[in-house]
Amino acid sequence: MESSKNEDKKQKQKEVEDKKENDEQKEEKPKKQKSKEKIKKANEQDDEKENEKDDKKEKEKKDNEQDDKKEKENEEIPEIHVKSVNELEKLIDYKYNENGELCHKKTGKKCDRLGKQEYELVGMYVQKYVENLLIQTFDLVTLYVPNKTSTDFTVRDESQAQCKIVVTKDFSTNPKCLMLIQGTGAVRLGQWARSVCINENLRLGTMLPYLEKAIKNNFSVIIFNPNEKYDFKNDKKQIKEFNTMEKHSVYVYDNIVKKNKNIKEIYIVAHSRGGDCAVEILLKNKEDLLGGKIKKIAFTDSVHGDEYLDLKKEGVKKFREISRNYITSDQPLGTFIKGYKNTYGGVDCYSSGHEMHEYTSGTAIEEVFKFFGVEN
Numbered sequence: 001m002e003s004s005k006n007e008d009k010k011q012k013q014k015e016v017e018d019k020k021e022n023d024e025q026k027e028e029k030p031k032k033q034k035s036k037e038k039i040k041k042a043n044e045q046d047d048e049k050e051n052e053k054d055d056k057k058e059k060e061k062k063d064n065e066q067d068d069k070k071e072k073e074n075e076e077i078p079e080i081h082v083k084s085v086n087e088l089e090k091l092i093d094y095k096y097n098e099n100g101e102l103c104h105k106k107t108g109k110k111c112d113r114l115g116k117q118e119y120e121l122v123g124m125y126v127q128k129y130v131e132n133l134l135i136q137t138f139d140l141v142t143l144y145v146p147n148k149t150s151t152d153f154t155v156r157d158e159s160q161a162q163c164k165i166v167v168t169k170d171f172s173t174n175p176k177c178l179m180l181i182q183g184t185g186a187v188r189l190g191q192w193a194r195s196v197c198i199n200e201n202l203r204l205g206t207m208l209p210y211l212e213k214a215i216k217n218n219f220s221v222i223i224f225n226p227n228e229k230y231d232f233k234n235d236k237k238q239i240k241e242f243n244t245m246e247k248h249s250v251y252v253y254d255n256i257v258k259k260n261k262n263i264k265e266i267y268i269v270a271h272s273r274g275g276d277c278a279v280e281i282l283l284k285n286k287e288d289l290l291g292g293k294i295k296k297i298a299f300t301d302s303v304h305g306d307e308y309l310d311l312k313k314e315g316v317k318k319f320r321e322i323s324r325n326y327i328t329s330d331q332p333l334g335t336f337i338k339g340y341k342n343t344y345g346g347v348d349c350y351s352s353g354h355e356m357h358e359y360t361s362g363t364a365i366e367e368v369f370k371f372f373g374v375e376n
Contacts, residue, residue, distance in 0.1 A: 081232035085128035100202030127188045134190045140166040146241045161237035163228035174220035175264040181224045183272025189225045193358035204362030217374045249277035268297045271361045275302025298368040299325040301360040326352040326364035334367040
């Protein structure tokens with residue numbers, strides 16, 4: 001009898017335990033389902049971000065192809081390259097007003113639609129105008145690169161194909177240096193985006209505000225010119241040493257920036273494909289990154305990828321610590337943009353304050369200098 005009671009008791013206890021286990025499994029199942037859904041959603045978001053990056057790179061590629069096509073057409077008429085800004089102004093119906101807006105000479109209306117040939121003439125006028133404006137406004141020093149025969153880059157050597165870059169007068173003595181590297185395409189010395197210079201204004205489309213703010217806050221400045229591959233003042237000779245943007249940028253860094261022993265701190269702003277140039281400089285000069293000479297890098301909607309992973313663990317960590325990418329976004333300027341952990345090599349992304357790629361350098365300037373430790 002006692003044995004039968006014990007058996008019943010054990011049976012009931014087993015039933016209670018089985019019921020408890022079933023209840024726990026029922027509770028666990030939705031949790032696991034939710035967890036799976038969460039992981040799936042996160043993966044989908046990552047895929048979406050990757051697709052966005054791919055779409056951006058594809059758009060950038062198409063834009064570059066169009067710019068290269070225009071550039072090729074432009075190179076077929078080299079005589080416009082050697083004309084002065086005043087000569088070019090006489091050939092077009094537009095000129096810049098005091099607000100830096102390109103307007104019709106007679107109507108005063110901002111530049112609108114242009115024909116193909118006129119667009120190229122206007123584009124060349126913009127190139128010469130911006131170059132002259134920056135050099136004259138800030139009393140910049142012109143350097144000629146590459147130079148195989150001398151270390152004095154201020155003297156042009158007619159025996160070789162060269163292009164211009166410019167530096168501020170204190171470049172050789174100032175310990176704090178700002179490097180400005182533009183993206184690819186038709187842009188030349190001092191421009192972020194030629195289309196913005198034509199359709200909007202010079203403050204958004206050029207490096208003029210960066211020069212103002214840098215000089216005010218005691219930076220010297222060097223402006224790269226990585227798209228200039230021909231010397232039109234020297235029978236349109238090809239600058240063979242600079243057949244890529246990266247080669248131009250590494251040469252300028254190695255021969256002018258790095259050899260200046262007075263420079264102790266380097267800050268970089270690199271737009272679009274200029275980001276690839278900045279990464280290439282780091283890969284070739286790892287000691288300046290790891291040693292702390294390169295302090296900060298502000299990318300503006302850069303398209304750089306994972307190339308810098310060649311820096312190895314300590315280099316990657318340092319690179320991520322000192323870099324930000326100010327990307328296209330509908331969020332307010334400076335907003336941290338989530339979801340880009342696996343893109344742009346893990347560099348933190350912030351809103352540039354604009355949804356269009358070509359405007360990002362112009363609109364991000366205040367946040368860029370805050371990142372550099374400048375508040376005014």
